[in-house]
Amino acid sequence: MAGSAAYFDGKVATGRPANVHFSDNELVIVCTDGLEIRWQLSNLRYVDPPIDGQPARLRNLYEHPDRLTLADDFDLAALKSRCPDLAKGHTGWSRNWRRIVLWSGAAVFSVIFMIGVAIPMIAHEIALNLPKTLEMRLGAQAKEQIITALSIRQPTSSNKSMVCKGGGLDDLDQLISTLYNEWDVDQKINVEVINLDIENAFALPGGNILVFDGLLRNLKHPNELAGILAHETAHIHYRHPTEIFLKEIGTFALLGLVFGDVTGASVMAGLGKILIGTAYSREAERTSDEFGVAVMNEADFDARPLAEFLLRLDAKLGDLENIFSFVLTHPGSKSRATWVMKHSTGTQPALSADAWRKVRNICQ
């Protein structure tokens, strides 16, 4: 005899005291009321991994509802030696794999559909209809986080303020309002120069344009700056920053759900970093180029220096220093440069030599 146990038949919550013994390759459970149950030794499994000081429980494969709880006197060593699969777990894969494959496919399709189609579409619609106040708030938040994220990668001397307040700001504002007046941009534009050695400028939701000192240092002609600003103003006019911002929030919120971040906290915290690595679509760039050059032409500013700037940056592509450069987030520089060359009709410089010197020294 292997020992005594309590047998639960899986039909009623009343157990039967039983004596248990081995016979050939079977476990024979003889209940005191005469019922005799035979379980194949190879089918025996622990209900749960056994815990010291607690009665072990056995079952007959996964599907059968009856259970056997072993008493303290049970010869566990004998049981273990006869049942090699005793500790084998039940994962349910064999029973569930079809549904897992099916629903994984559906889930993957769903996520791809959301990221590729639904979220961009909804983001576009919302961006065009978003209340101004909300857009301004999103922009302010994004601006702060982007500056923080960038400044960590590139520390500057701490005694200087991050946002430059040099005398050239007035001239810059003057330039913006000239461009602004040439076209019906339905949003107040606010330009800030950031004291970081990054050769870039970008537009943010709510009419914000960030220009980095690194860009100002590397420009050769005032019309390069005017062209870039006109281009960024066009992005703002078409609500491209807001759209891309909403698209990224939606995408990352969705991915957060996949990986178990329900609150979306990680999305909001990493917003700045998300936006840095994002590029506009070629179509968005093309429409903004058209708008920007049209504005330049209207103001009679020569836009050809912008083309030269694009070509210059195109040559630098691949340089790790310029990982956030204008080129990288603005694809197809060469063809864009050609397009700008062809359509520029303006003749005048955007800033006087004096104003241009002051603008370039905003951060000095």
Add this chain to the structure above:
Amino acid sequence: MLETGSDENQVNIPGPPADGNQALIPTSPTVQFTGLRGPLFKLALKNALFTLLTLGIYRFWAKTWIRRYFWHNTRIRGEALEYTGLPSELLIGFLIALAILVPTFMIYKGIVFLLSSFPEIPSFLPDAVYFLSLWALFQFAFYRMWRYRLSRTAWRGIHFGLDGSAWRFVSVAFGWTAVSIMTLGLASPWARVALWRFRVRNTRFGNTFFNFEGSGKHLLMPWLIVWLLPLLVGIFVVIFHSDTILKVMEFQNTIDDPNALGQAVSETVGDSFNNVIIMFVVIGITQPFLRIWYGVRQARYLIGGTQFQEARFQATIKTSTIVWAIVLYLFCITLLIGGLMALTMGVVMGTMIGGGDAGAVFGTAFGAFFGIIFPVLLLILMPVFAQIILYYKIFKHVCSVIEIENAEAFDQAIQSVQPGPKHGEGFADALDVGAM
């Protein structure tokens, strides 16, 4: 040690064969929790690590193993509960939620967002509709989650179950929540009792249903203490200090600088204003404790009114034990965060000051390194702390104070033929309804 619940109930196993001569062994306590911190800690740590390494996908396995541990260590009349749920079931539930519910709700949210920008529609309306539907889904997921967990819980081979429509539960919850809000929270005890009654009366062991007898009025007195105190203080402040509040508001409108504002307030209405502040601080400190105290009273009452045939339940849960568990947990978390921060700061500052240029480089590198490690460590250790301190202590305490009178009523339960839900918690997982 083992009770079988048969006619030979007194004949406990182990013992000599059932020839009627065996010695009587004292019956084990009705409910007993045999879990230990050590093994639970190992399990929780392993779960947290794997969950992190798999970017969260392991959480279905983690949840299953943790539940299995708690169930397996909960012994009712000597026989442990059994958790029969499988990780793959939770995974399927999650995949279904991902495939259907998440896109539906994201698109829905997008449309609601769009609607809110139309001037013809009152701006609060789309948000209210969205919030309401999310709330309804939350309640729905909550009920489905209970259905899954009960269907995967067995005792003596007999499964528990939860019947009743989840949408019906949502409508009952909606009605009672509306009443609670309209009465400024006064009806809250009735709402809680009604929802508990709905759940308990739909809960079965085998084919036999549980029952609940009780009314919210028995919880009214403790609830009034929690509920009235802030209300009375509010009324008191309005009546006796209204001039103070008005003056402060006036200052706020005219003075922008916070320092000047503080000075102006303290000069003109200093004492009176301080009294108001002190009262609010006192409320802020006492409310959490009062809430826990009320929660315990409520749990006792709800368990006390639950019935299973002739079986009656009682749980003399102690407020002090619950408060202690929560305080200890918060203390350990604070210590953990504080310790990690102090360690980082200490090493960084130490090397920077002591080591010259090389030290500064090392200090910066260590700081940056810890900037990454720090949140990861927190992510791993927070759930571990919650499981080994908070859940463990509370679960153990509740098990130790539960008493079941006429527990033999359970012996007669017969296995139900109704199958449980095929897959697991789905949106409840996505919404994180209930941590364990």
